[in-house]
Amino acid sequence: MLLKRALAASLVAGAIATTGATAIAPAAIANVQVGSSGWQWGNPLPQGNTLRAASFAGATGYAVGDFGTLLKTSDGGATWSGLPVGTFQGLTIVQAVDASTVFAGGGCVARRSTDGGETFEAVAFTPVESSCRAKLLGLSFLSPTLGFLLLDDGSVFTTDDGGTQFAQRTALPGTAAAGGGTAPSAIAFTSPTTGVAAARDGRIYRTTDAGVSWSLVAEAGRAVNQLWFADAEHGFAVGAGGLFMRTADGGRTWTPRDLGAGALDYSAIRCVGDQLCLLSTGGGAQLVRTADAGQTPGTVITPASDPIYAAAFASPTRVSALGANGATVLSDDAGATFAKVGGRLSGSYSSIRASAVRGTAFATGTVGALARTSDGGSSWTRGSVPTAGALVDVSFPSRAVGYALDDGGGIFRTGNGGTTWKTLGTGSTAVARAVLAPNERTVLAIGPRGLRRSDDGGETFDAARSRAVARAALDGVVAARGGALFAWGDRTVARSRDGGRTWTALEKPGASRRARKKLRIAQVAFSSATTGLLRDGDGRIWRTTTAGRVWSELTAVGTARVLGMATSSDSSAYLVVNRFGNESGGYLLRTADGGATWQPQFVVNEPIAAAGIAAPPGGTDYLLAGSSSLLSSRSGGSAGVRSRLTLSTPRTTLARPAEITVSGRLAPAGRSARVVVSALTPGKAGWRAQTVEVAANGTFVASWNVPRGTSRFVAQWTGDFNAAGAGSRTLDVTVRAAPRRAARRGGRRGRGRR
Structure with a gap:
């Protein structure tokens, strides 16, 4: 299964520098896999998506959160694994009916598993998951098959087959589904016929006929946010302004109690028995603990530096609490004190660099922050370089020796793996843009004009005299397989094959000298002395296998929104994009066939x-998202079975402009799959995109108007939780130029020179 490959996420004591309580005893390191891709979390640990709710059946528990996150633990919250829930929609509700049965949902999505999360099936309360009339607000299941759902318009449904079929019950009084304007908030059933529901106006209703009718039993005067029952008789209601109410007669009557914590907004409650409870707060800054069901003032606890949104009991003494950015804490004294599970690096980071040492990579950040992994991205440690500036580049030719560059142009050297650093002088006041050390003794300071080289470990530097780089504006440098170096700037690409002593200028892409002169270079990435990619200022990607003598534009990319790139071999590369179709987020495009197709x-x-992608040859790929999310992949970012996309049209050459149909096929056809078809047409600025539905047989269709000239089309799919994404080859459609009109009689042909 897609995410099941990710084993339990670890408790990492000392693997990540964090603040607050010391992590409890560490377990073996493994990493939670994310989404529908083959990337795994390295920071934060166990993972980095915010968690909203948790539920336990003994030591087996489940947690849900943003980005379709669903995690499972079998040891009371000490370790976690990701489950293939099959959606990216945020999940806010989870109930563990027993160790094998879990229901989870949020928005227009609900899922059920009866095999401990190995597989999931849809709880079909809405016919279309991409949109629904009313969203899921709460659920309460008494068995793997019998349960009740509350929607945000007040509708109530029941199912006796686990969610395949539903019967509608009477809507909650006062809500939109009952003709009113009150918003519902919570539902809880204690038997097949007896249940309680609440609304934001503070009213609590009870049914004894499975929702056929509802009776008002309490008016709290404040919004009720959640209901929870320890058994058929003892239950609790919590809500806004410090609302805490208790029932001891199955919900017939409710008694308010003051926990002495002020007007906190209580968002959730979980108890062990009918006395000991933990209440979560809306802001997540505190948990409130009561050991006597509120008879005496409770205790306000700050369990973590990150907001904690959910806490649940795995045993009378074990509590697991989870929240923002995947923060996870654990208590073995019934919630009196907490310790961290995993952790998160401090600091903010802007780029990631792979080392020449296999399995080692670095992330550079503000105020000298330097994060390092030595285990292929499974865990990261926080280090620093002695500078108040931000690090912009780092280069480690060995485990011990490394060089770092800050945004003020300061260059630093370490000989002990980053424990201590020495400041170097380049002999110039210029602020370098990049640093590269092809070996321990050789280091290059690149730009802003020309480059300076040292062959004595940075003790002295000399300006490079090669004409190709001596006066050129330079922005970056990369090392390729075999020792070749490539430096580039806005107008220049140069290659060195002797460690930076001498340089040769490479030709830029372009069909004419004028086009080559006009082209601006944004970045280059070479995998060998002859093969590499170039990104120009217009976002186009070019490829050469002849060290610049011949360039080919890679039109199958399907977008000009490329921000960065990295190559791992002559045929494999990544592109960083911040948008795919109409959706924004953390996207990559990857090719494994030299750019003929690109997998989103x-x-x-x-x-x-x-600068958040690094792909060293033959090893682990590394990724930086946001300011501190660090991930790695050993599968090229792919997961699931291989898929294939093709495009076709009846005629690829037309006599005149027309509306055409571009057809395609996706195999295997994913359930509810949507493909992005992009077009680059003459006279239009940049790529345009259509998102189209894929039929059950894998076919899809898009219509486009094509003008004179050549229009290019590409189809791409991000994949799902069973199959990897895919991209098609470019489909070209050419409309011939209009025929020239014959010259008028007596026209220019008859005129002579004066």
Whole structure:
């Protein structure tokens, strides 16, 4: 299964520098896989998506959150694994009926598993998951088959087959479904006939006939946010302004109690028995603990530096609490104190760099922050370089020796893996743009004009005299397989094959000298001395296998919104994009066939940094999203079975402009799959995109108006939780130029020179 490959996420004591309580005893490191891609979390740990709710059946528990996150633990919250729930929609509701049966949902999505999360099936309360008339607000299941659902318009439904079929019950009084304007908030059933529901106006209703009728039993005067029952008789209602109410007669009557914590907004409650309870708060800054069902004032607890939105009991003493950015804490004294599970690096980061040492990579950040992994991205440690500036580049030719560059142009050297650093002088006041060390003794300071080189470990630097780079504006440098180096700037690409002593200028792409002169270079990425990619200022991607003598534009990319790129071999590369079709987020495009096709990957919600991808040859790929989310992949970012996309049209050459139909096929056909068809047409600025539905047989259709000239079309699919994404080859459609009109009689042909 797609996410089942990710084993339990670890408790990492000391693997990540964090603040607050010390992590409890560490377990073996493994990483939670994300979304429908093959990327795994390295920071934060266990994972980085915000968690909203948790539910336990003994030591087996489930947690849900943003980006379709559904996690499982079998040891009371010490370790977690990701489950293939099959949606990216945020999940806010979860109920563990027993160790094998879990229901989860949010928005227009609900899922059920009866095999411990190995497989999931839809709880079909709405016919279309992409949109629904009313969204899921609450659920209450008494068995794997019998349960009740509350929608946000007040509608109540029941099912006796686990969610395949539903019967409508009477809507909650006063809500939109009953002709009113009150918003519902919670539902809880204690038997097949007896249940309680609440609304934001503070009213609590009870039914004894499975929702056929409802009776008002209490008016709290404040919004009720959640209901929870320890058994058929003892239950609790919590809500706004410190609302805490208790029932001991199955919900017939309710008694308010003051926990002495002020007007906190209580969002959820979980108890062990009918006395000991933990209440979550809306802001997540505190938990409130009561050991006697509120007879005496409770205790306000701050369990973590991150907001905690859910807490649940796995045993009378074990509590697991989860929240923002995947923060996870654990208590073994019934919630009196908490310790971290995993953690998160401090600091903000902007770029990621792979080292020459296999399995080692670095992330550079503000105020000298330097994060490092030595285990292929499974865990990261926080280090620093002695500078108040932001690090912009780093280069480690070995485990011990490395060089770093800050945004003020300061260059630093370490000889002990980053424990201590020495400041170097380049002999110039210029602020370098990049640093590269092809070996321990050789280091290059690149730009802003020309480059300076040292062959004594940075003790002295000399300006490069090669004409290709001596006066050129330079922005970056990369090392390719075999020792070749490539430096580039807005107008220049140059190659060195002797460690930076001498340089040769490479020709830029372009069909004419004028076009080549006009082209501006944004980035280059070479995998060998002859093969590499170039991104120009217009977002076009070019490829050469002849060290610049011949360039080919890679039109199958399907977008000009490319922010960054990296190559891992002559045929494999990544592009960073912040949008795919009409959706924004953390997207990559990857090719494994030299750019003939590009596979989209939806990795995380956060945008991926422009310099946030590193793909060293033959090893692990690394990714930085947002300011601190670090992920890695050993599968090229792919997961699931291989898929294939093709495009066709009846005629690829037309005599005149027309509306055409572009057809395609996706195999295997994913359930509710949607393909993005992009077009680049003459006279239109940039690529345009249509998102189209895929039929059950895998076919899809898009219509386009094509003008004179050549229009290019590409289809791409991000994949789902069973199959990897895919991209088609470019389909070209050419409309011939209009025939020239014959010259008028007596026209220009008869005129002579004066």
